[in-house]
Amino acid sequence: METKNLNLVIVSPEKTLFKGEVSDVTLPGTKGIFMVLPKHAPLLSSLEKGTIKYTTSEGEQLLEIAGGFVEVKKNEVSVCVEQ
Secondary structure (H helix, E strand, O other): OOOOOEEEEEEOOOOEEEEEEEOEEEEEEOOEEEEEOOOOOOEEEEEEEEEEEEEEOOEEEEEEEEEEEEEEEOOEEEEEEEO
16 A cells, blocks of 8 residues: 655644644755655754645645754654744
């Protein structure tokens, strides 16, 4: 069975900002903007001020952040951010 989505969780120190399935997520890495798609290789990266873009079944969503970090493994994308 082919995986067509990622499980994305975005948290801040105060609360969970998003939890659900997405088809892709674009993040503002400190070395440049990058996109994560299903079956992406494991990754750990710091994030800088910018916009997280992710696509749900309802369309593209945007979230402004001040920084943070992301971990990607086994179609799970975990993002901890400062707003």
